[in-house]
Amino acid sequence: MSFNPLEHRGIPLDRQLRNWRELDVEPTDPDHADPYTRCRIITMNGIEVEALMFSHHFARQCPDMEVKRKLAEIRYLEQQQQKVVNWLLPGTASALETTIAYEQVAVDLTAWVARMEPDPYLTQAYEFGVLEDFDHLYRYANLYEMVQHRKAEKIVDGLTEVIPGRPTKYHHRHPADNVRTPYDKSTAAPISKLHALTIMSAEQQTMNFYMNVGPQYMEPIARQLYQEIGLIEEEHVTHYESLVDPGETWWERLVLHEYNECYLYHSFMQTESDRRVKAIWELHLNMELEHLHAACDLMRANDGREPEEVLGDSLPEPVTFEPNKEYLRELLDTQIDLTTLGEGYVRDAHERFERMQAAIHGGEDPPSERVIDDHAALFDGADYRLSTEGAHPVEELRR
Template sequence: MSFNPLEEKGVALGDQVRNWSELNVEPYDKRTVDPYTRCRVIAMNGLEVEAVMFSHQFARHTDIPEVKSALAEIRRIEQQQQKVVNWLTPGEESTLEVTLGYEQEAVDLTAWLARSEPDPYFKQTYEFGLLEDFDHLYRYANLYEMLEGKKAEQVIHRLTEVMPGRPTFAEHRHPADNIRKHYDKHTVHPLSRLHALTITAAEQQTMNFYMTIGNRYLEPIARGLYAEIAMVEEEHVTQYESMLDPGESWFEQLVLHEYNECYMYYSFAEQETDPRIRRIWELHLSMEIEQLRIAADLMKRYDGREAAEVLPAALPEPVLLEPNKEYIREVLATQIDLTSLGTGYVMDAHRRFQENLAKVNAGGNFSEEVIDAHRERFGAEYRLETDGPHPVERLREDSLTGRR
């Protein structure tokens, strides 16, 4: 059954305001939560943060009082929605446990976007970033056992494998090589547009999270690892945001943001296993439908265009968070040595790439040190290889051990 949020009736904006006790929701239980429920919470927090920050930027670039007022009203609700979503994360969940959730979400959300992406160039872009987030999960999983004495499968279960991806030390590119071609707003497939908005918001939230909490550790190796990976997340945001067409008007972008939130809340409500949290997704969907209606009205009044001109007639198939082990193994086997040159991808470790690596890696890499330290303490590195040995022979643990 098709679902078009433009034709649905949402909750009136004045009725969307909640009191403090309604915002201070009961968090999920970290011992029993479905890992993909945790991932959905992380993803929607990212989308709500993006909505708020976009609205602030729009407000700073318009001098129309009515538009500023409408943005402020919607933004208050988006802020409340963000509090509800983010407050679902329990305080008893350690920073590293939340981090493992962030990287599991990055891996399986990016893999799903890549699998369902209709544009070959954007599909390649998602696969390129996928192998880097996959490696980050492996590095943090080793740090987690070192600092907290626990194994990552207690957080991510056995849904996502843990083993090397494209090594983090090889992810530090020159900024000019993190820019991608943007879609053309006149010809872009609607799904490509929504994918680009989703991945930009998700990676931006990961970047923001690491920027904020990376200095909260006493252990130098932990601080160093967060610093190194946080810089890669900046690269990812640069990569994904450059896919958005800068020719889209502010009003068009507002409509797309609201529509994408409808899409993601609808998708996650469809697959949520926790009834209480599913009700939150459904409530927020009803709220976003009204916010979309207001955004569409603003675009009609000030851009002279109907929202239906830029939106699909119905929501695409829902975004699914699910295991992607076979797909990731295929990408690992064929793209582990890929890097970028300008807006394209190459297997050649070109001069600009090598020169930048030499600069940033001159003092060593915490991403490598954490594996060495884990190996020294436990006699082996931490991996979760549920579907057999690593698809790249040189990255199998026996091969790495022999080289060290």
């Protein structure tokens, strides 16, 4: 049965404030929790952080004191939501274990979005990016076995393969070639807008995480790998944020942010295996319904438009975390050698790409290559990979 958030009321704003006891949620068990429960937690943290930062940026541009006060009220409540969601992650997990989980999110969430996206141009943008996240997972998994002497299969649980993707060293492109053509807000399907916002938020969270945790390591190869992949996450955020139509008003964006939160909390309620976590998704959905209605009221009052002009008449099909192994294998077969040129994609290296490669690598192997060599030196000449379908034939491109 379809669910239209515009037709449902939630918990009134003046009843949403929680005390410390309510905010002090018990974290999930890292040894027994469903890996996709962790993925849902990481995703919703990224969504909440994006909503908070958007609200702050909006407030800095807004001269209307009443609007600023309403934004501040909702933002404080969403700060509490973010704290609850992110604090579900166990304190026993290392930064590197959380990193591998972040990359599992990037792989399976982006692959799912690519499969469901109705616009072929946007689909291509997601397919291009996911092959790079796929390779990041492989590089970090090799680092994990070297540094912590544990295998990434304990984290991803065989749901996501850990094999080489488009080699990380080829992800370094001239910044101008990371900017894509945006969708047209007047013709784009509502689901396309939600997809772009979701993946942008997830990649932004990863970029911020790597910027902060990278220098906390003592091992030189770990510090260097985080630095390299952190720069690529900057490219990915540029890639995905440029898909959003800059002609959307602040009011449209506000409504879309709140609607997307409703969409994802509602989606994750459908498949969550942990009853305690599912109860949090349900509670937050009921909070977000009122945030959405407040945003819609602001749009009507300040933009003179109805939210139905921006949103659909019901939520799309739920977002689902599920294995995407066959889909990713097909992309590896057909798109591993792609790079970007201007706003499009090409198979052949071009002058601007080659200049960037020469400048950033300086004639040496980057950390993403050395981490594989260092792993091989420690483990009888072998890299770490977790394949559930046998070796893949296109190996010469993947180091």
